[in-house]
Amino acid sequence: MPAQPCLSIMDHVLTAALEDAISAFTGKRSTLSRATPVGGGSISHSIAIEAGSARWFVKLNNAEQHELFAAEADGLRALARCLAVRVPQVVGDGIAGDRAYLILEYLPLAPLGDDTAAENAGRALAELHRMRSERFGWHRDNFIGATRQENTAEQGWPRFFAQQRLKPQLELARRNGGSDRLFRAGNRLLDAVSAFFADHHTEPSLLHGDLWQGNAALVGGQLALFDPAVYFGDREADLAMTELFGGFPHRFYAAYREAWPLAAGYEQRRTLYNLYHVLNHFNLFGGGYLRQAEGMVDALLAEIT
Structure with missing residues (x-):
């Protein structure tokens, strides 16, 4: 059977907030179709979300930790001013119910090799x-x-x-x-x-x-x-x-x-x-x-x- 869309890891308030933020960023209405957990973080929970053919990377934490995400977004925007490096674009950050979120461009990352x-x-x-x-x-x-x-x-x-x-x-x-x-x-x-x-x-x-x-x-x-x-x-x-x-x-x-x-x-x-x-x-x-x-x-x- 084909994989089924999974949005059960998010509530309606968070889903709506993410859709609104992505829609504001892209300039067209976005409806989320899939959310998949992403491992590796020790401080925040991360998921990959999909809206049509677009994919985004989202960090989630408790609402009181929103300042972490605001500071990270600020830092990413600063790094992005250097064109020699690639930095995920900041889509948006905020609070939805009891959770803080940070939405970033999803980048296909590859490890550094000695080359x-x-x-x-x-x-x-x-x-x-x-x-x-x-x-x-x-x-x-x-x-x-x-x-x-x-x-x-x-x-x-x-x-x-x-x-x-x-x-x-x-x-x-x-x-x-x-x-x-x-x-x-x-x-x-x-x-x-x-x-x-x-x-x-x-x-x-x-x-x-x-x-x-x-x-x-x-x-x-x-x-x-x-x-x-x-x-x-x-x-x-x-x-x-x-x-x-x-x-x-x-x-x-x-x-x-x-x-x-x-x-x-x-x-x-x-x-x-x-x-x-x-x-x-x-x-x-x-x-x-x-x-x-x-x-x-x-x-x-x-x-x-």
């Missing part, structure tokens, strides 16, 4: 990072995973990273059962962050902000980016995270460095930048991330003592 496309992707990321601002930060706070990410504008990068990246995560880790050892050593590190930038001049580049391999792919051979936590910061922070959870292909890094070489001292700053994400993973998921964070703080302090 010419990976080289093009490395150069594309360098082009994204060439988008600049006069200050570090962003025009609004947003989220790294489900954790609020502060973005108040700053002129100085070391202070911004210490006060708006590491400090909030350390304070949250303490409330979440992190060790006194981590908190004491982490605060020593906060006071010494500027030592890692004594010979490194940083200018504000547009960052994806959450750039691990699960948030990047290829569409038609072009680098596709999604699930951002955008802000203007040191471009090395994006590069560092690409190396944290499995890494990107070798040819990706070679092409990026050819397009825009990295400064001396990147390896030490890479650990500093990735500490932010490891702390966030402890705050979101607990477990062995605490010990990993402690080790990273100890290694960073050893570099400057």
Whole structure:
């Protein structure tokens, strides 16, 4: 038997809201014919929906989490201004009954391989990072995973990273059962962050902000980016995270460095930048991330003592 349309995972209020949003976006009346669960998300529930021959990607969460989606839509629109990368178009976001939703263009994603496309992707990321601002930060706070990410504008990068990246995560880790050892050593590190930038001049580049391999792919051979936590910061922070959870292909890094070489001292700053994400993973998921964070703080302090 042919597969039957399945809209049972959505109620009438949500279905109507999605249809209205898609209709406003396309300029013609859309009626949903199918909704299929999509796996892979740890924070929100995702589905693929169909209206005629068109397909859309939808994220769903509790209504009180709508700010997550509004921030994501804002970040996607910012990334889309760089024509070197492919970003899903934002169709709309809102609240329907007790659920928040975000509707995006459905992209046929392919993984990054160690080939010419990976080289093009490395150069594309360098082009994204060439988008600049006069200050570090962003025009609004947003989220790294489900954790609020502060973005108040700053002129100085070391202070911004210490006060708006590491400090909030350390304070949250303490409330979440992190060790006194981590908190004491982490605060020593906060006071010494500027030592890692004594010979490194940083200018504000547009960052994806959450750039691990699960948030990047290829569409038609072009680098596709999604699930951002955008802000203007040191471009090395994006590069560092690409190396944290499995890494990107070798040819990706070679092409990026050819397009825009990295400064001396990147390896030490890479650990500093990735500490932010490891702390966030402890705050979101607990477990062995605490010990990993402690080790990273100890290694960073050893570099400057």
